[in-house]
Amino acid sequence: SLIRKSGRTIGVLVPNLNNPFFSRFLRGIEDEAIKQDYVPLIFGSNNSQEQETHYLFESVRRAADGMIIASAVSDINYIDNILNQNGIPYILIDQAPVVKGDRVDANNEKGGALLADYLIKNGHTNVTVVCATKPTLNLQERLQGFVETYKKNGTPIPDANIITTDMTKKGGYDATAAALATKPNAIFAINDEVAIGLYRGLEEAGLKIPEDISIVGYDDIDLGEYIYPKLTTVHQPAFEMGTKAAQMIINRIEDQNEPIQQVSLPVSLVERDSVRAID
Numbered sequence: 001s002l003i004r005k006s007g008r009t010i011g012v013l014v015p016n017l018n019n020p021f022f023s024r025f026l027r028g029i030e031d032e033a034i035k036q037d038y039v040p041l042i043f044g045s046n047n048s049q050e051q052e053t054h055y056l057f058e059s060v061r062r063a064a065d066g067m068i069i070a071s072a073v074s075d076i077n078y079i080d081n082i083l084n085q086n087g088i089p090y091i092l093i094d095q096a097p098v099v100k101g102d103r104v105d106a107n108n109e110k111g112g113a114l115l116a117d118y119l120i121k122n123g124h125t126n127v128t129v130v131c132a133t134k135p136t137l138n139l140q141e142r143l144q145g146f147v148e149t150y151k152k153n154g155t156p157i158p159d160a161n162i163i164t165t166d167m168t169k170k171g172g173y174d175a176t177a178a179a180l181a182t183k184p185n186a187i188f189a190i191n192d193e194v195a196i197g198l199y200r201g202l203e204e205a206g207l208k209i210p211e212d213i214s215i216v217g218y219d220d221i222d223l224g225e226y227i228y229p230k231l232t233t234v235h236q237p238a239f240e241m242g243t244k245a246a247q248m249i250i251n252r253i254e255d256q257n258e259p260i261q262q263v264s265l266p267v268s269l270v271e272r273d274s275v276r277a278i279d
């Protein structure tokens with residue numbers, strides 16, 4: 001292992017720096033790190049496991065004191081292998097630790113259920129979900145909350161109505177044809193980025209939101225208020241997730257014996273203009 005001298009550095013790895021959810025999350029981390037005199041080293045992996053691995057090793061080499069990781073990869077054993085071997089504490093966002101460890105998340109199951117309840121209330125029993133090809137745990141839970149609520153309502157969602165794609169605007173855009181082939185009244189895009197891609201695809205298909213089709217997203221990124229119609233979504237407290245993660249990793253760096261903490265922050269429905277009530 002490497003001989004390290006503390007430089008009060010926190011490595012931060014996120015899957016996609018283009019997604020405003022992660023800029024807000026990073027601002028939360030910065031805010032707390034500055035207060036506590038730590039410097040965040042920020043890496044974006046572009047949804048690639050190879051890049052993640054590269055940056056994990058770089059963080060080890062550059063003697064990060066701890067890491068905050070939002071991985072795009074569903075099986076995270078490899079993260080534990082790299083960091084544990086090198087004695088670097090880390091905290092995962094949106095994923096459960098391999099062995100019992102610290103975790104921050106925002107209640108994804110509840111968020112999925114909130115959207116399902118809202119769509120059902122508005123008469124949308126025929127829905128399609130656009131999700132990630134290999135969903136990480138947070139997305140699995142989000143989907144589960146949504147799907148279970150429909151099941152409880154007596155209107156289960158057929159498997160064919162769950163479409164998968166990349167977690168980007170382009171992924172949403174590319175999924176438009178497959179989503180429309182299922183003839184839904186409403187679409188649940190698993191995050192706002194995917195929803196924005198679908199907005200363009202739906203427009204090109206000659207469909208008007210919400211008159212012809214309703215759509216909801218997830219995250220409450222700031223863009224959602226500036227697209228037309230304004231996007232109905234679930235608010236995730238991304239900034240607070242960042243400050244909390246930074247506090248927890250700094251505590252862990254400074255005292256390895258601190259009790260393990262698993263924090264789940266609340267989410268809420270943000271009702272805007274992208275859903276129409278039907279009978």
Ligand code: RIB
Pocket residue numbers: 015019021094138167190191192218219
């Ligand atoms: O994987 C990216 C997504 O996970 C973000 O858009 C946000 O929803 C996070 O929880």
